[in-house]
Amino acid sequence: MTSTSGAASSSKICFNSDCKDLKSERARKGWRLRTGELAELCDRCASAFEEGRFCDTFHLNASGWRSCESCGKRVHCGCIVSVYAFTLLDAGGIECIACARKNVVLGSNSSWPPSLLFHPPLSERLKDYSAKGWSQLAGSGPVPWRQAPSLFNSPISQPEWHSKVCYEVDLSTGIDRLNADRLSTPSLEKKKIEDFSERLMNGTLKLGTRDIHENGNAGINCEEQPGSCLTKSQQPSLKEEPSNPPLGLSVPYTSPDEANGQIGVSGPHLRPNPPPPLAKQFHSNLHNGLDSSGETQIRNGRPRPDGRGRNQLFPRYWPRFTDQDLQQISGEYPLILWGILDNWECSNSVITPLFEKMLSASDAGRIGRLVLPKKCAEAYFPPISQPEGLPLKVQDSKGKEWIFQFRFWPNNNSRMYVLEGVTPCIQNMQLQAGDVVTFSRLEPGGKLVMGCRKASTASASEQDNEAKNNSSASPSFSSINQAELADPTSWSKVDKSGYIAKEALGTKLAVSRKRKNSTLGSKSKRLRIDNEDLIELKLTWEEAQGLLRPPPNHVPSVVVIEGFEFEEYEDAPILGKPTIFATDNSGEKIQWAQCEDCFKWRRLPSSALLPSKWTCASNSWDPERSFCSVAQELTAEQLDDLLPHCNPAASKKMKAAKQEPENVDALEGLDTLANLAILGEGEALPASSQATTKHPRHRPGCSCIVCIQPPSGKGPKHKQTCTCNVCQTVKRRFRTLMLRREKKQSQKEAETTRKKQQPSLPDKLLDDDPLPSTNAGNSSPNPKKLVSEGSDDDPNRIKSSTSPFKGQIDLNIQPEREEELSPGSDSGSMMRLLQDATERYLRQQRMLSSGVNSDSTVTQAQSGGGTEGEKTSSSVNLGASHQDADRDHSAVFSIKSSAPTSATG
DNA sequence: GAGTTGCATGGGC
DNA sequence: TGCCCATGCAACT
Incomplete structure (x- = not known):
């Protein structure tokens, strides 16, 4: 090549001196x-x-x-x-x-x-x-x-x-x-x-x-x-x-000889005349998702030596080793490189990423079995013909050697490969569901090396700490990743996906979504379920954006990007109170805001910027309605019209929930609650972990691996007497479920009785009784609807009267108020709701009752005692109120709602 | 009764 | 539709 002179880009002529063609516009x-x-x-x-x-x-x-x-x-x-x-x-x-x-x-x-x-x-x-x-x-x-x-x-x-x-x-x-x-x-x-x-x-x-x-x-x-x-x-x-x-x-x-007892993966690779593998070939082996050779994958778990590499590995198992990873592995394995290899050929040492797997709850659980992707197992591990398999030596990222049993189970007509005995290693690496284990091979020698990546949802502070620690080891590196480079011991601590910068920008939610998408791909619908939960439990980014308000007295600079105008503020936005924007009859743009105290909706100018906590008293725009005692001007119908638009996702889910069997919904809530309780326990569950932890077919009292598993995948199994947050929450939730069932049953009975006794009364009652609306005494929206639907286990309707942001995180919630949510403590508005509903229901019962035993019922119910039927009455209300929270609110609300159950139960 | 093992089940792809 | 695999769960220790 002779074109080594001249500017590379200044000329419009192709840099190739033998060409001299004009470059295209995009050279x-x-x-x-x-x-x-x-x-x-x-x-x-x-x-x-x-x-x-x-x-x-x-x-x-x-x-x-x-x-x-x-x-x-x-x-x-x-x-x-x-x-x-x-x-x-x-x-x-x-x-x-x-x-x-x-x-x-x-x-x-x-x-x-x-x-x-x-x-x-x-x-x-x-x-x-x-x-x-x-x-x-x-x-x-x-x-x-x-x-x-x-x-x-x-x-x-x-x-x-x-x-x-x-x-x-x-x-x-x-x-x-x-x-x-x-x-x-x-x-x-x-x-x-x-x-x-x-x-x-x-x-x-x-x-x-x-x-x-x-x-x-x-x-x-x-x-x-x-x-x-x-x-x-x-x-x-x-x-x-x-x-x-x-x-x-x-x-x-890999060697077909699997009878030689403990082996490293190296053994199988010491064949006398290995074919000259090209890296390209390896790639195709490793990621031959595009393999078009037409060779069918070996089925029924009967790998043939000549076909094992043709297994098509799913992208989710593709190793995502970064160079840092590799360096860290190499850095972690000086013994391997310099000692074990025992010759200068160590300079030829190559760490070959094989595959990786995100730990499921099962993998990280106490069972100690790591399910291996079949194709990976067959491609990269020694072939095994017997279910017992063989011991496999694996070295972890610290150079520690572990011996796992690599085996399989017949599964349908296939095999299910597992590594058994991984618990010590998993624990040693402090891995949990959602983390990723990586398998690589060290050549020559073929040693199997097991690395890991922590889920990225580790707290920012943790990452910061990591960064600090690492940077201390290598002050010249500032970023986390770079710090990791210098400190291989952090290999398992921080994800190296390159998302860290993004994590720094945003919340776990965004990261978790990103991570789910990137790491798990289309892995599981469970993930999507979780995402839906997230949508319902937390604000979407779009919604969150809607809550972000410019700082007061700040004028944005407008930037036009691809035809769209964006407002830029130098200072961080503030979090405003969620409001509903609308247009009144005169065409004026307004917004509706809900008082924190009385839950009444107040009309405000659209330009009003509210603090995260706003009450009627702050209603300077409408002094007449600056008191909670003043009725709400928004009619029920109007509110009803407004609310459904506030959160389509939640509405959608709400509708879906309506159609679902009650217990299914409740049990899903159980899952969510349990997970959230885990979160509340202080162990931030990685989003990906949430994804892998959630599993179907939960039942009350479920003792499956997920339900019994402590958050970190280690520690003692939960017992019946366990009083940890998870267990308590699950128990509370279970009680709620039972109460709900009782309520439904009693409602049916009551309904039957009512129809028999006073066929015309219920309608009147329904009309008159706004029930557990927070807007008691004023223009509570559409009470009839609320009652009818609320009684039909659709607390979302009820909830919709209190907040348009049901099913979403309360961004105003203060974490430090967590203790308020504990059983027996004041659970704030939800408690009031509950009490209100109870009283209202009791009044209704009094009206309904022809007087035979209503007095005693009320008395006993109010005193906490009572007959079975009276308990039921009380339970009805409790259950109804619980549903409100259980279904449509985040963990905080769920726990809130649970609190009265414990208190009253 | 708790832990382990091995197969079954079923959702998701 | 068939396969994969996460998980369930009964049998076993």
């Missing part, structure tokens, strides 16, 4: 120049470059063509473009990348491609090599793998450190691509990766790590630095390489 990037810039190419040249046929196209007649010492294939060695396509041999001559890779693999006695992990960063490095020379990167003397990542600290490659990189293989083109979808890097960096990955379409840009490590003083002139060259294969060479099996056919080989 495509080519190789990195010595200046650090990227050559800008026309489409044709860029395509040629990306497809690895640049030299074939433009340098066909140029000097520098040499033949591969192994396969004889001609490789251009005379330009910067082809610098990655070959490697220089110590004894002279060159090898094409394919042969070099093969030899490296054979030499290291590894069935794994030696350089998979370096792919992204090395790509970047390679870009840099052309500009910076080798000495900068390789240092002097042998560079062990574990030091290799430090080579990546170029300004360019650094950002990619924070990205999660995985690969997929486009078999149609034989292209390894960085799966940019899953990169969390900023778009520009992401684009950069994409660009380069495209540039490497055929390249696969594999490194013989030996080449890197053992050559410390390579310059850019690879000819002069035998053994130092990184090579980029050209597509033809790859395709033509006869020793390279077709993509997707190479499998991580």
Whole structure:
């Protein structure tokens, strides 16, 4: 290549001096120049470059063509473009990348491609090599793998450190691509990766790590630095390489010998003549979701040695190792790298990400069984033919060795693979449901390495602490990720997904959603259920946005982005009181706000900015209605019209809940409540953990693994006598459920009796009695409807009269008021609601009763005693009120509602 | 009775 | 529709 002079981007002419075509408007990037810039190419040249046929196209007649010492294939060695396509041999001559890779693999006695992990960063490095020379990167003397990542600290490659990189293989083109979808890097960096990955379409840009490590003083002139060259294969060479099996056919080989007792995964890989696996092949093995070979996956759990790698792994199991991860692994395993491997070949050590799995509740539970994805198990673990399986040595991120039983259960006509005995390891790593365990292989030796990533919902403070701790170890690094780089011990502490920056921006909710989407993908509907719960339990971002108000007296600057105007405020917004905006009869824009004390809705000008807590007394816009005693001007119908629009999600769910059997709803609430109670216990449950913890078919008294599992997946099992928050909450919730059932039963009975005795009375009563509305005594909205529907177990209707934001988090809630929610304490408005409802119901009962025993009923009920029937009466109200809270409010409200139950029960 | 084991079940993809 | 796999749960220890 001769185009090494001139500006890379200033000219409108293609940078390729052999071309001189005009660049397109969006010039495509080519190789990195010595200046650090990227050559800008026309489409044709860029395509040629990306497809690895640049030299074939433009340098066909140029000097520098040499033949591969192994396969004889001609490789251009005379330009910067082809610098990655070959490697220089110590004894002279060159090898094409394919042969070099093969030899490296054979030499290291590894069935794994030696350089998979370096792919992204090395790509970047390679870009840099052309500009910076080798000495900068390789240092002097042998560079062990574990030091290799430090080579990546170029300004360019650094950002990619924070990205999660995985690969997929486009078999149609034989292209390894960085799966940019899953990169969390900023778009520009992401684009950069994409660009380069495209540039490497055929390249696969594999490194013989030996080449890197053992050559410390390579310059850019690879000819002069035998053994130092990184090579980029050209597509033809790859395709033509006869020793390279077709993509997707190479499998991580494991020994069929499973009778040799304890083995590491290494054992199986020490086959005498492993096929020369290309990294590309490995990728296709690892992520062969695109495998189009037509080979069917081995079914019925009967893996064949020749087919194990063809299992199509679901993306959710693709390892998302970051470079930091790798470095940390390497950093964590000096013993592995320097001791266990016991020779200088350690410089060839490669940690190959195999797969990862988010721990389910079962996995992290006490049973100690980690369910392995079948395809992963069959692809990466030794084949087992007996259900008993075999012991498997695994080293954790601290280098500690564990022995798990790798086995399977027949399941239908298939198998279910599990690792047994993982509890100590899980606990040692302090993992819980939602965290991710990663499996990787250390080559040579094939040691199985188990890493982990904590769910990202660890508290920000925790992360801050991590950052601080780590930064202390490496003051030059400021970010968490960077800090982690310097401190491998934090490997399991902080997620390295690159979302941290986003976490810093927002709430757990956003993060959890992001994480769920990214980590679990479309994993489970349970997740979506949880998301729905989140929607109902918490504000959506959109809704939250609606509550954010500009700081007083702040004028926004308006920014137009893609045609949309955005208001920008220099100061953080404040959280305003939720209100309902509307237009009155005169067309004036107004808003309705609800008093914190009396729950009456007050009309306010639309411009009114309310504090999070607002009462009638603050109604300076309408002094006449600045007292709670003043009636509400909003009619029931009007309010009814307004409210449904406030939260479509909640309304939708409300409707759905109506249609569901009562107990189902209640039991779902039980789940939610239990989870929330766990949250309230102070152990912030990772969102992903919530996702994996929630499970169907809960029943009262359920002793399943989820229900009995303590929040962290460890600790004693809950007993009947357990008084922990979870148990108490579940018990309360159960009582509520029972009360509700009693109530329903009694209502039916009462209804029957009423019809018999006073057929015309109920309607009148319903009309007259606003029931548990908070607006007793004034224009309570649509009392009839509320009563009728409320009595039909639809507390949401009732709730709708109190807040348009039912089913959402009360952003005004003060966490420090948590104790108020405990049983027996004043639970605030809900308590009032309850009392109000009780009194009202008793009055109703008095009216209904023909007087035979009503007095005693009331008396006894009010005194807390009474006959069974009287208890029922009381229970009816309690149950109804409980439903209000149980169904449609967040944990806080749920617990609130539970409190009276305990108190009165 | 508690813990363990191994298979069954069923939701989700 | 079939498979995967999280979880349930009965049998067993």
